Amino acid sequence: MSHCENRVETPVVATAEARQEFAEKVLPILESRFGAVRDEDDQWGFTVVVEGAQLRNVVLFLRDGHEYRVNMLLDVVGVDYLGFKDYTGPRFAVEYALKSVYNPSRRIRIKVRVSETDCKVPTISDLFPIANWQEREVWDQYGIVFENHPDLRRLLNHAEFQGHPLRKDYPAHKRQWLSTNDFLLPELEARLEAKGYKIISRSKEVVPDAEEYLTGSIKQ
Amino acid sequence: MIVLAPNGEQQSLMPLNVGPSHGATHGCLRYMTALDGENIVASVGEIGYLHRGFEKMAEQGTWQQVIPYTDRLNYCSALMNNFAYCRAVEQMLGIDLPERAKVLRVIINELSRIADHFICVAAAAQDLGSTTGFFYLFDSREMIMVIWEKLTGARLTNSYGRIGGLYRDTYTGFEEDVLAVCRQVDKNLHDVHACFDRNRIFLDRTTGVGKISAERAIQWGWTGPCLRATGVASDLRKDEPYFDYETYDWDVTVGTQGDVFDRLMVRLAEAEESCKIIKQALKRLQPGPINVDDPRIRVPDHAHTYQDMESLIGRFKTVYEGIHVPAGEYYSSSEVANGELGFTLVSDGSGKPWRVKVRPPCLTQFAAFDELIDGALLADSMACLSSINIIAGELDR
Numbered sequence: 001m002s003h004c005e006n007r008v009e010t011p012v013v014a015t016a017e018a019r020q021e022f023a024e025k026v027l028p029i030l031e032s033r034f035g036a037v038r039d040e041d042d043q044w045g046f047t048v049v050v051e052g053a054q055l056r057n058v059v060l061f062l063r064d065g066h067e068y069r070v071n072m073l074l075d076v077v078g079v080d081y082l083g084f085k086d087y088t089g090p091r092f093a094v095e096y097a098l099k100s101v102y103n104p105s106r107r108i109r110i111k112v113r114v115s116e117t118d119c120k121v122p123t124i125s126d127l128f129p130i131a132n133w134q135e136r137e138v139w140d141q142y143g144i145v146f147e148n149h150p151d152l153r154r155l156l157n158h159a160e161f162q163g164h165p166l167r168k169d170y171p172a173h174k175r176q177w178l179s180t181n182d183f184l185l186p187e188l189e190a191r192l193e194a195k196g197y198k199i200i201s202r203s204k205e206v207v208p209d210a211e212e213y214l215t216g217s218i219k220q
Numbered sequence: 221m222i223v224l225a226p227n228g229e230q231q232s233l234m235p236l237n238v239g240p241s242h243g244a245t246h247g248c249l250r251y252m253t254a255l256d257g258e259n260i261v262a263s264v265g266e267i268g269y270l271h272r273g274f275e276k277m278a279e280q281g282t283w284q285q286v287i288p289y290t291d292r293l294n295y296c297s298a299l300m301n302n303f304a305y306c307r308a309v310e311q312m313l314g315i316d317l318p319e320r321a322k323v324l325r326v327i328i329n330e331l332s333r334i335a336d337h338f339i340c341v342a343a344a345a346q347d348l349g350s351t352t353g354f355f356y357l358f359d360s361r362e363m364i365m366v367i368w369e370k371l372t373g374a375r376l377t378n379s380y381g382r383i384g385g386l387y388r389d390t391y392t393g394f395e396e397d398v399l400a401v402c403r404q405v406d407k408n409l410h411d412v413h414a415c416f417d418r419n420r421i422f423l424d425r426t427t428g429v430g431k432i433s434a435e436r437a438i439q440w441g442w443t444g445p446c447l448r449a450t451g452v453a454s455d456l457r458k459d460e461p462y463f464d465y466e467t468y469d470w471d472v473t474v475g476t477q478g479d480v481f482d483r484l485m486v487r488l489a490e491a492e493e494s495c496k497i498i499k500q501a502l503k504r505l506q507p508g509p510i511n512v513d514d515p516r517i518r519v520p521d522h523a524h525t526y527q528d529m530e531s532l533i534g535r536f537k538t539v540y541e542g543i544h545v546p547a548g549e550y551y552s553s554s555e556v557a558n559g560e561l562g563f564t565l566v567s568d569g570s571g572k573p574w575r576v577k578v579r580p581p582c583l584t585q586f587a588a589f590d591e592l593i594d595g596a597l598l599a600d601s602m603a604c605l606s607s608i609n610i611i612a613g614e615l616d617r
Binding site for chain 2: 012013014039041042043044045047071072073074075077078079080084085095097101102104107109128129130132133134141154155156157158165166170172181182184185187188189191192195196197198199200201202203
C-alpha cells in the first residue's frame with residue numbers, strides 16, 4: 001500500500017437524536033423563510049414540502065447559506081399520484097434527497113408538488129452538476145420540464161421513444177419499435193465550443209437536427 | 221472536423237465513437253470523443269442500453285416480487301441489493317430482524333463486497349493487459365460463487381433476501397467454506413499486491429490518471445470506494461450503522477489522490493477489511509431463527525401452514541395480497557460495493573409498491589466521466605472506466 005491509509009479518527013455517527021436535533025433546528029427556519037411544511041407522509045425520515053418558486057432558495061440555503069453544509073445531492077425522484085388512494089393534490093411530485101457528507105445525520109428530502117397543467121420545476125443543475133442527468137431522467141420518465149436546464153434530453157429511453165413510461169397512465173405492457181441510439185455529435189460540438197474551440201467545418205455525419213437524424217432509423 | 225483552437229491554431233479533430241458493444245465498456249454504454257491525435261479534447265456519454273423498466277415493473281407486482289428484480293441491478297453482488305431493498309421495506313414496517321439473520325446478512329454482504337471489488341480490480345487489470353492479476357482475483361471470487369450455489373441455488377441472480385428474513389438457513393459446512401474463502405482472499409491479495417504495487421507498467425498507467433478532487437467528487441454525488449479514494453472517510457456502515465456494523469472492529473480505508481490507482485487500491489484494502497468483519501461475524505453465528513415471527517410479513521413454512529390456522533391464513537394473504545406496508549414515503553440507503561444504494565419507496569398501504577426509485581451509485585460516477593477523462597489519452601479512458609466500476613444493470617435499470 002503506497003499511498004492508501006487506514007483512517008483511525010472516529011467518524012461522526014448519525015444517531016436518532018442527532019437526526020431529530022437537525023430536523024428541529026432547520027425546520028423552523030425553512031418554515032419562516034421559505035414557507036416550507038414538514039411532510040407527514042414521511043414518518044421515518046425528514047421531508048419538507050416547498051413551492052417550486054422557493055426550491056432553488058432552499059437548496060442554496062442548505063448547501064452554503066448556513067452552517068448545515070448539506071453538500072451532496074443524492075437523487076431526484078419523480079412520483080405520479082394519479083389514482084393514489086385518498087389523494088387530492090397536484091398530480092406529480094419531484095423529490096430531492098440531500099445529505100451532508102461530513103455529518104450524515106443531516107439528511108433531508110425536499111418535495112415539490114407539480115400540477116399536470118403546469119408541469120414545470122426550476123432546474124438546480126447549475127447548483128449541483130449531477131442534477132443535470134438526474135433531471136433528464138425525471139423528464140424522460142415523467143415529462144416534467146426543468147426550466148433553464150441546459151440540455152433536457154431523454155436519458156434512459158431512446159431518442160425516438162413516444163410518451164413518458166413511468167406515468168401511471170402509460171400501460172406497462174405497451175411495446176414500441178425503437179432502433180437508433182442518441183445523436184451525440186451536436187452535443188460534442190457544443191462542448192468543444194464551450195471550451196473555446198470554434199468549429200470551422202463539420203464532419204459529413206453531422207445533420208442539422210435530431211429530427212433528420214431519426215429519419216435514418218430502420219423504422220422508416 | 222476542422223476547428224480553431226483557443227490558442228488560434230487550426231486543428232483537425234477526429235470524432236471517435238466508443239461502445240456500446242466494446243470489450244472495455246463493461247456492460248453496454250457509449251461515449252463519443254473528439255480526438256486530437258491520441259488526446260481527448262471533449263467527450264459525451266450516453267447510457268440507457270440496458271434500460272429494462274425496473275421501476276415500472278416494480279409497480280406491477282407485490283412488495284416481495286421486487287426482490288428478483290433487485291438481483292439484476294448490480295449482478296456482481298446481487299445479494300447485497302436484495303438486502304438493501306429488504307432493509308428499506310423492513311424499516312417502513314418497523315420490524316427488527318433476529319440476531320442470526322443479521323449476522324448472516326453481514327457475512328453475505330461482506331462476501332459479496334469482496335466478490336464485487338475483485339471483479340472490478342480484475343477487469344481493470346485485464347483492461348490494462350494484466351491477465352495474471354485477473355486470474356489471481358477470480359480465484360477467490362470463484363470460491364464465493366460456489367458458496368452462493370450451495371446456499372441459494374444460483375450463481376448470479378440469487379434472490380436470497382426476504383422481507384423480514386432470509387430465504388433459507390445455511391447448509392452444513394457453510395462456516396468452513398467461508399473461512400476457506402478468507403484464507404484464499406488473503407493469499408490472493410498478497411499475490412495481487414506483488415503483481416501490481418511495484419509494477420512499473422501498472423503504476424504508469426494508473427497513478428495520476430483520471431484524478432478528481434474530494435470537493436468535485438462530492439458535487440458530483442460520488443459515494444463509496446470512489447469517493448473514499450479522494451480522501452473522504454464516508455461509509456454508511458460507520459456513519460449510519462445497520463445490521464450492527466458498529467459492533468465490529470474494522471477501519472474505513474481512504475486514498476489520497478483520487479486517481480485510478482487509489483480507486484483500485486482502496487477496493488483491495490476494503491476486501492481485507494471485509495475479511496476482518498467476516499471472521500468476527502462467524503464467531504457470533506449462533507443457531508436460532510432467521511425470520512421474523514409474523515405470518516403477515518414472512519411466509520410461514522410448510523410445517524406450520526399445515527398445522528396452524530393463523531399460518532395458513534398468513535400464507536395465503538402474503539402471497540395473494542402482498543405485505544401491507546404502511547402508507548407513506550421513505551428514502552433508505554445502504555452501503556453496497558459501489559457506494560450508496562438508495563431506495564425511495566412510496567406506499568399507498570396496499571400490498572403493491574406505488575413507486576420504487578433506485579439511486580444507483582454508478583450513475584453519479586459515470587455522469588462525471590466526461591470530466592474525468594478530459595485531456596487524457598484515449599487508452600487512459602479505458603483505465604478510468606474500469607476503475608469507477610460501471611455496472612450497466614444498475615446504471616440503466
